[in-house]
Amino acid sequence: MPNAMDYSNNSTPTWCPGCGDFSVLRSIQTAAAHLAIAPHQMAVISGIGCSGRISGYLNVYGFHSIHGRALPVAQGIKLVNPELTVIAAGGDGDGFAIGTAHTVHAIRRNIDMTYVVMNNQIYGLTKGHTSPLSTTGFVTKSTPYGSIEAPIKPGMIALASGATFVAQGFSAYQEQLVEILTRAILHKGFSFVNVFSPCVTFNKTNTYQWFREHLVNLDEMNSHDPHDFQSAINRYISTDGLFTGILYENDDPDYYSKLPGELGTSVVHQDLDISNQFDTLMQDFI
8 A cells, every 4th residue: 555655756845834735745645645546647737836846746747837738738648548647736827817718628528637726815936916816905016005806716616617526625634635635536527626725925814824713614514415516506605615625526427438439448549550540531532
């Protein structure tokens, strides 16, 4: 049975001490160990920002993509070789600024992969600027008088886009986060996991203590039914998106299972001899 350290490449993360991303990294490693995924059967694709560095700290296949493009790369990898466990990871901007369209379309395609958003509600790599997930009134170097824009609600975007698995975690609740990621990886379809991952250097508002005081744990609510879509929407609204746990899950068919014939077969197992395919096509015109 593997352990979490089997998925570490022993490099030292350059995140600030106390950054929530450390917990996300360890939670991914631990979930992989719980599922006994061989390192060569797993790929982690990341974008730009502090969160983008995560792919370089894992002993699995990794790809550090450009800003907002982690999901296109991850989807391509999964479609070519669906036998791989594929995880995409990104931050506020990757998922909900320049990469918003990719997030929405990846969700609606329902490709069997997991997307982890490391949500610190600020742009940390650029030294503290307002992000699309920052709250109204948030004061940063880019909004010294407070942001006048309303924040995007990640879970609502996911639900509206047709997500078949929506969950939220918190870096300080690592045991629950490991369970969420384990369930997300096992889910047959696109899993969206928003993780509140505090930036201890630049975000002095949404701190670990602030989240402990405001988050609701869905695991402690017997009345929550994650298989009821309307209930999931109502729960998101009633908590204003401040919760941890699995919000919604259904078993709609994933992308690959809806493809006809050989198209639903892994490309790595298909006959890609172009000459044979050309000869077959030509026969249709003779």
